Amino acid sequence: MAAEIAKLGHTALVTPNMEKSLWFFRDVIGLEEVDHQGDTVFLRAWGDWEHHTLSLTPGSEARVDHMAWRAKQASDVDLFAEQLKAQGTPIQWIEPGEEKGQGRAIRFRLPNGYPFEIYYDIEKPKAPEDKKSRLKNNVYRPSNGIAPRRIDHVNVWTSNPGEVHQWLSDNMGFKMRESVRLSNGFVAGGWMSVTPLVHDIGVMLDPKGQSSRLHHLAYYMDNVTDILRAADILREYNIPLEMGGPGRHGISQAFFLYVKDPGSGHRLELFSGGYLIFDPDWEPIEWSEQELDSGLIWYGPQGSMEDTTPC
Known part of the structure; x- marks a missing residue:
């Protein structure tokens, strides 16, 4: 097996x-x-x-x-x-x-x-009594800061995404959910998962040609209102919002807000919406180079986020 x-x-x-x-x-x-x-x-x-x-x-x-x-x-x-x-x-x-x-x-x-x-083996500690949720299927009461619900995915950049996509498929069982193919046939990005999430990892082309960089890690918010509230909280602390604020991806259909940790420059995405995949015969969705702008930003702020941190 x-x-x-x-x-x-x-x-x-x-x-x-x-x-x-x-x-x-x-x-x-x-x-x-x-x-x-x-x-x-x-x-x-x-x-x-x-x-x-x-x-x-x-x-x-x-x-x-x-x-x-x-x-x-x-x-x-x-x-x-x-x-x-x-x-x-x-x-x-x-x-x-x-x-x-x-x-x-x-x-x-x-x-x-x-x-x-x-x-595989991991501890699952209970929350302290003063933070413990009364809901038995929650861990903590959501009461602090922006308060995302859970970890969601990572997004990494590389000089040859197709090679990494194939390796993840062959060696770790990841399935391609959505991808971007350039006019010359080169696969510039792929969103892959081992769960019903539309992606557990995104692997994208690094325009600077570097082999391994983290673009962002993402935590999940329950709804778009939480994303807007997060923007308000970040601005209260005078933390810049990348690209100016929230928007929506075409690929994954998710609402997003990007922000950098001011201590390190590591990028965080606050992520909501998206869709789940339950079909065992899912056919990967492919976006063309001409559709790329709509795929990356369905609506919302436009801008570049090419700077990343090394792996």
């Missing part, structure tokens, strides 16, 4: 200004501070059950330490390790507790350099 990925687990970021990044993600965005390990701080949204969906670690420059994916069962971690070693991909074993709250895991890099982690 082939090993399978269940979902996106967390993103581990390094920041040159830990104090400001923690203020941004905890006090303004409203992620809950869960735990510490040395200088690393672990956070999650009020609807996230796992120990953490984001970690922040101080460092000399902004970068991505790893993007983590949860396997469908514990034995899949070993199966992925065997599969990767068989094709010549170096792996690093992470022992239980080495990343706090998490069991045994593997870390490796995709051919273009993206740093991935695969794990």
Whole structure:
């Protein structure tokens, strides 16, 4: 039986200004501070059950330490390790507790350099009594800052997206949901998932030709009104809104708001709407180069967001 990925687990970021990044993600965005390990701080949204969906670690420059994916069962971690070693991909074993709250895991890099982690065992701590939701199917009461519900996806840039799309499909079971094909036949972007979400990861062409950069990580808001409220909160703190404010993507049909962590420059997308895919015979939707403007921005602000942080 082939090993399978269940979902996106967390993103581990390094920041040159830990104090400001923690203020941004905890006090303004409203992620809950869960735990510490040395200088690393672990956070999650009020609807996230796992120990953490984001970690922040101080460092000399902004970068991505790893993007983590949860396997469908514990034995899949070993199966992925065997599969990767068989094709010549170096792996690093992470022992239980080495990343706090998490069991045994593997870390490796995709051919273009993206740093991935695969794990299964993870703690699911309860919220403190003074923050605990009375709804048994929630973790926290949503009461702090912008307060997104849960982690949603990551978006990464590379010089050859098609190569990464194929690798993710062949080795981790990702399915293409939507894509952009240029007039010369080159696939410039793909939105892929292992869940019913329209994408757990987006892999896009880097116009600067770099092989592995994080464009953004995304957290999910329940509705577009929450996106507008988020814009108001960010402006109250004098934090610039990228491209001037919220809009809607054609691809994924989602409402969006982009903002940068002022401590690191890591980009965050607050994401709402979209659609779910349940059809087992889903046919990927392809957008042409001539349709690209509508695909990226259905309506809302226009602008460029080419600067990203290294993986």
